[in-house]
Amino acid sequence: xxxxxxxxxxxxVSRLCLGCMxxxxxxxxxxxxxxxxxxxxERAIDQGINFFDTANVYSxxxxxxxxxxxxxxxxxxxxxxxxxxxxxxxxxxxxxxxRRHVLEQAEASLGRLGTEYIDLYQIHRWDDSxxxxxxxxxxxxxxxxxxxxxVGASTMPAWKFAKALYEADLDxxxxxxxxxxxxxxxxxxxxxxxxPLCRDQDIGVIPWSPLAGGFLADKYDREEExxxxxxxxxxxxxxxxxxxxxxxxDVVRDLAAEKDVSPVELSIAWLLHKPMVDAPIIGPRTxxxxxxxxxxLDVSLTDEEVERLEAPKDPVWSRAxxxx
Ligand SMILES: NC(=O)c1ccc[n+]([C@@H]2O[C@H](COP(=O)([O-])OP(=O)(O)OC[C@H]3O[C@@H](n4cnc5c(N)ncnc54)[C@H](OP(=O)(O)O)[C@@H]3O)[C@@H](O)[C@H]2O)c1
Numbered sequence: 001x002x003x004x005x006x007x008x009x010x011x012x013v014s015r016l017c018l019g020c021m022x023x024x025x026x027x028x029x030x031x032x033x034x035x036x037x038x039x040x041x042e043r044a045i046d047q048g049i050n051f052f053d054t055a056n057v058y059s060x061x062x063x064x065x066x067x068x069x070x071x072x073x074x075x076x077x078x079x080x081x082x083x084x085x086x087x088x089x090x091x092x093x094x095x096x097x098x099r100r101h102v103l104e105q106a107e108a109s110l111g112r113l114g115t116e117y118i119d120l121y122q123i124h125r126w127d128d129s130x131x132x133x134x135x136x137x138x139x140x141x142x143x144x145x146x147x148x149x150x151v152g153a154s155t156m157p158a159w160k161f162a163k164a165l166y167e168a169d170l171d172x173x174x175x176x177x178x179x180x181x182x183x184x185x186x187x188x189x190x191x192x193x194x195x196p197l198c199r200d201q202d203i204g205v206i207p208w209s210p211l212a213g214g215f216l217a218d219k220y221d222r223e224e225e226x227x228x229x230x231x232x233x234x235x236x237x238x239x240x241x242x243x244x245x246x247x248x249x250d251v252v253r254d255l256a257a258e259k260d261v262s263p264v265e266l267s268i269a270w271l272l273h274k275p276m277v278d279a280p281i282i283g284p285r286t287x288x289x290x291x292x293x294x295x296x297l298d299v300s301l302t303d304e305e306v307e308r309l310e311a312p313k314d315p316v317w318s319r320a321x322x323x324x
Contacts, residue, residue, distance in 0.1 A: 001015070014051045017282070023054075051279055085124035088105065107147075120178060122152035133167055151176055154179070184209055185252065210271055210281065210283075211282075216264070244313055252266055266309075
């Protein structure tokens with residue numbers, strides 16, 4: 001395994017972060033098996049992965065609880081990232097980034113994860129109903145109390161993220177050290193949004209859905225409706241079945257064959273070659289998928305190969321995408 005430091009911090013993380021969204025039962029495409037989930041996490045540890053990403057909202061706490069069980073007794077070697085914002089219960093104060101909800105949810109996440117502290121506490125989305133200064137003050141409290149080590153953000157328009165960084169500097173609050181955004185060979189819209197800001201501000205980038213929900217694993221056919229895999233029941237993944245995206249996959253397939261690597265390894269390697277990317281958040285559902293991903297660390301790409309992979313698509317930012 002290779003390691004890097006997250007953004008401008010001294011926090012050492014593996015260059016692959018294990019995403020834990022698949023570990024739960026909320027959606028039909030999830031693993032829905034506690035023991036198998038823990039086996040994937042244990043295999044990741046054996047591979048040298050020390051960086052794990054989850055969220056309070058993933059299967060309403062189930063993912064955090066599974067990760068906590070798997071990491072029991074191994075807390076010191078692990079870097080745990082989780083998130084707050086999504087709805088955790090119906091009614092007032094059941095979601096968002098108010099001081100009330102953030103402090104309550106941090107305690108709940110700590111309990112489920114079975115830990116005294118969260119390494120990276122991320123705001124999952126922007127909350128238009130709460131002033132960012134209120135959220136920053138709540139995050140500051142958590143860092144001051146030793147419950148959180150670093151704060152991060154995820155998926156928002158760049159101007160809002162710039163405002164958050166500015167307000168943190170102005171009030172001498174903890175600054176967001178990382179941005180978790182959708183980024184893969186099909187979904188490159190963040191090149192027109194938050195990524196230039198992250199490069200300028202030395203913010204660590206940890207891309208989600210690095211395989212576009214499995215599309216880049218070359219498991220679907222343009223002529224057939226998916227019967228298995230995430231695309232069979234997940235509209236977001238099925239929505240990627242466009243002619244432009246199939247054209248990207250054609251290039252991925254051809255270049256992978258030429259280089260004698262898999263489309264998965266090539267797609268993840270492309271992300272690892274982006275200088276501002278610290279660690280793609282991989283989402284294997286099985287041990288075999290995990291084992292089939294780590295080889296990406298050994299794949300070298302020339303500038304010409306990167307250009308070839310990017311040629312079929314021009315990235316476009318749309319507010320609708322950033323506000324999902
Ligand atoms: N901040 C956010 O808003 C946000 C949003 C989404 C995700 N995330 C984070 O990012 C992580 C990864 O997201 P993701 O699950 O969408 O990632 P992804 O890598 O784009 O998709 C994962 C899916 O790809 C397929 N796959 C993975 N490795 C494979 C392999 N080696 N061979 C064949 N197929 C493979 C599997 O599909 P099948 O299950 O169909 O086999 C797997 O479920 C999540 O766990 C979560 O931590 C964050």
